[in-house]
Amino acid sequence: MREDKNQMIKNKDIYYFDHASTTPLRKEVIAVMHEFFNKKYANAASSHCMGQQSEKAIEKAREELALLIGANNTEEIIFTSGGTEANNLVIKGIAMAYAEQGKHIITSSIEHPAVLESCRFLEKHLSFKLSYLDVDQDGFVNPEALKSSIRDDTILISIMAANNEIGTIQAIKKLANIAAKNDIFFHTDAVQAVPQMKFDVQEIGVDALSLSAHKFNGPKGVGALYLKSGIKVIPQQSGGSQERKRRAGTVNVPGIVGMAKASELVRNELESKVEKIKDLRDYFLERVFSEINNITLNGADRKNRLANNANLSFKGLDGETILYNLSLKNIAVSTGSACASGSIGVSHVLKAISIEKETAKSAVRFTFGLENNKSQIDYLVNNLKDTVKHLRSLK
Numbered sequence: 001m002r003e004d005k006n007q008m009i010k011n012k013d014i015y016y017f018d019h020a021s022t023t024p025l026r027k028e029v030i031a032v033m034h035e036f037f038n039k040k041y042a043n044a045a046s047s048h049c050m051g052q053q054s055e056k057a058i059e060k061a062r063e064e065l066a067l068l069i070g071a072n073n074t075e076e077i078i079f080t081s082g083g084t085e086a087n088n089l090v091i092k093g094i095a096m097a098y099a100e101q102g103k104h105i106i107t108s109s110i111e112h113p114a115v116l117e118s119c120r121f122l123e124k125h126l127s128f129k130l131s132y133l134d135v136d137q138d139g140f141v142n143p144e145a146l147k148s149s150i151r152d153d154t155i156l157i158s159i160m161a162a163n164n165e166i167g168t169i170q171a172i173k174k175l176a177n178i179a180a181k182n183d184i185f186f187h188t189d190a191v192q193a194v195p196q197m198k199f200d201v202q203e204i205g206v207d208a209l210s211l212s213a214h215k216f217n218g219p220k221g222v223g224a225l226y227l228k229s230g231i232k233v234i235p236q237q238s239g240g241s242q243e244r245k246r247r248a249g250t251v252n253v254p255g256i257v258g259m260a261k262a263s264e265l266v267r268n269e270l271e272s273k274v275e276k277i278k279d280l281r282d283y284f285l286e287r288v289f290s291e292i293n294n295i296t297l298n299g300a301d302r303k304n305r306l307a308n309n310a311n312l313s314f315k316g317l318d319g320e321t322i323l324y325n326l327s328l329k330n331i332a333v334s335t336g337s338a339c340a341s342g343s344i345g346v347s348h349v350l351k352a353i354s355i356e357k358e359t360a361k362s363a364v365r366f367t368f369g370l371e372n373n374k375s376q377i378d379y380l381v382n383n384l385k386d387t388v389k390h391l392r393s394l395k
């Protein structure tokens, strides 16, 4: 029997190692959301007593999110429907607001599709010019390459803090500093980073940052954009004047309240959480590297990668086939980002770190979480070993 002391919803029959795609809700989070579905259901924009109750809860949540990332004031937090919307709002919104100052934007080739496709939208429909920076074989953006890609008309740089597929953590302070020196807005997609490392927007010097609640045991469909005071964005949906006219639409009160609770838990438990997850990840890596031949770790070394991430290539095999075989044993893993799976071809991230196409196709991503434990890792490794052995014997 597996023991599990965490405050998680238990799904006893499933061995879940896909936490970069989403994480399970904490019970504490569900508990605080509950009354905002049942009793406190008013629209936060209504001026009656009940509306004020919702509005108060939203403002309290805003304070919690500001605290998590070290924002100066609560006005800098804009609630959205998730990381995807935060990325769309900041990239398209800043581009449209500052287009008269220039139409050049710099990003990297390993960004989440929400950033990459927002950039492509600007290229295609609004004649912006984009520079997609290459990364090295560990997934790092070269600060010198960033410097030399800056032009007179560059208005925005967007580089993710940590990658969702290979876990590489960028030297974001250094990159943000280059932007600041050149008077260019700097945005970072910190959807994966904030749940796993201390991240202070003022200390690091970023102007904008994207967050998503479901990547840190909060609900899906809610996120936030941190936008430094004084920076304008053109709203990307037309409608009401919610979120200080930057994001129209009735705010998701239960979702936001849940996100704030999840945020408080991250803030209070970050160190112990990261240590626990890192220990599990390292235990996994030690076992697989000593018990399975011909495997490689894609991305940066353990020091410069997210504590929960292990992206492995299994020589000669197909990642999708491994995923399918593990899935038959109730094990959930991924072969890339969830958004990219199902689509044909090699992950754009693995392509960007220029590993061989065959190596990329044999990649499987294992991402660990709070509710995992050592015996689950043993179950995973034992089944992985059998699967790899079996598939290789067929060759």
Ligand SMILES: *Cc1c(COP(=O)(O)O)cnc(C)c1O
Binding pocket: 020, 021, 081, 082, 083, 084, 085, 112, 114, 160, 162, 163, 164, 189, 190, 191, 192, 212, 213, 214, 215, 221, 222, 223
């Ligand atoms: C999950 C993810 C997103 C998208 O967030 P959603 O809330 O799922 O829309 C954006 N960027 C990164 C790095 C992610 O991992």
